[in-house]
Amino acid sequence: MLRNIRKIIESQIYHIGCKGCKGVYFILFFHLWQIDLAQPLAPQGPFDAIVHKLSDVIVEAEHDSQSQQLLANFESYVSTHPSTVLLDPLPAMTRLLDRFASYRIMSKLHNSLRDWRICSPPYLEVHRASDLPSIQQAVMAQGLSFPLICKTRVAHGSLSHEMSLIFSAGSLADIHPPCVLQSFVNHGAVLHKVFVVGDKHFCVERPSLKNFPSGPCDRKTIFFNSHQVSKPESSSDLTALDEQMPCLPPPSSQAVDALVRELRVQLGMALFGVDVIINIHTHTLTVIDINIFPGYEGVPQFFSSLLNHIESVLDKQTSTTSSLKTTTGGPPAGL
């Protein structure tokens, strides 16, 4: 039956013009509907599956009572309808909204994926504004190396893409906690975006920040927006290499497979992105960012993969329910 409605859903997704389904909530029940979060959800259902990107609402709910209400309404529906498939679960998404949490996950990959030489750069969580010497000391103690890249603690929303490159201990005065400081890794200005949809993933190359001389120097802090440097069309002084360098090998596909397999389990999510770079000196695959429900730009298979994933989750659910009915002596079919 689900296969029969596949075409309808596909055309409706295109009709709505979903790009990463940002801010749009889809429900699947033989048809595709857009949920009105401001209204009670039960009368709008029932829903087989909900695909959402509620990151904005989750972040705003920290300080805005209207968003708190929307979220509470949504959570109450989800908890009273456990059979509705939710892509993705709210707690898993909420965790990734906090770079302190997502960078802890990234830093553990080094152990769990030891055989693949996958790592993430050393970083420091800066929780609150404090005096410059203690921040400088913490940077040294954590083994960070200049230049450093400074990113906001909140990982979602327009402000979260405002970053800076810090070239010396003195310039640490430029940071605005709460934030993370991460060692900058030279990678030849190439970013590999890994877009995950259920058990499939797709790699797309993007522009990225150019190489900088290693070690501290007296250069002023560079403030930039990450979307200026890593969107498909990005081109700026920050992405143009100053020197000629040989092409780096692309990330090994087996290593990326292993990385995605591990992250699926760690995150408990089906729709996410991983940003990967290759260290120009060691050729180590280095994970620098994990994204909730990214834009999937450059992945024409996104919609069909999403539908395949939803179908397979619903199929599994149906077979589990029917085997439960058989083993617990539920009513015979047709009654």
Ligand SMILES: Nc1ncnc2c1ncn2[C@@H]1O[C@H](COP(=O)(O)OP(=O)(O)OP(=O)(O)O)[C@@H](O)[C@H]1O
């Ligand atoms: N540790 C690092 N070393 C080298 N370059 C980095 C590092 N971290 C980030 N970058 C560069 O900065 C860009 C933005 O970083 P990051 O992906 O963390 O930001 P973001 O705003 O969360 O990105 P997204 O658009 O994926 O949400 C990357 O695409 C890459 O060019």
Ligand SMILES: O=P(O)(O)O[C@H]1[C@H](O)[C@@H](O)[C@H](OP(=O)(O)O)[C@@H](OP(=O)(O)O)[C@H]1O
């Ligand atoms: O602005 P927030 O809500 O934080 O989310 C962004 C993600 O962090 C980015 O990863 C997405 O860009 P990419 O699809 O280029 O990774 C970006 O995709 P978009 O710019 O194509 O919408 C957003 O999904």
Ligand SMILES: [Mg+2]
């Ligand atoms: Mg990124």
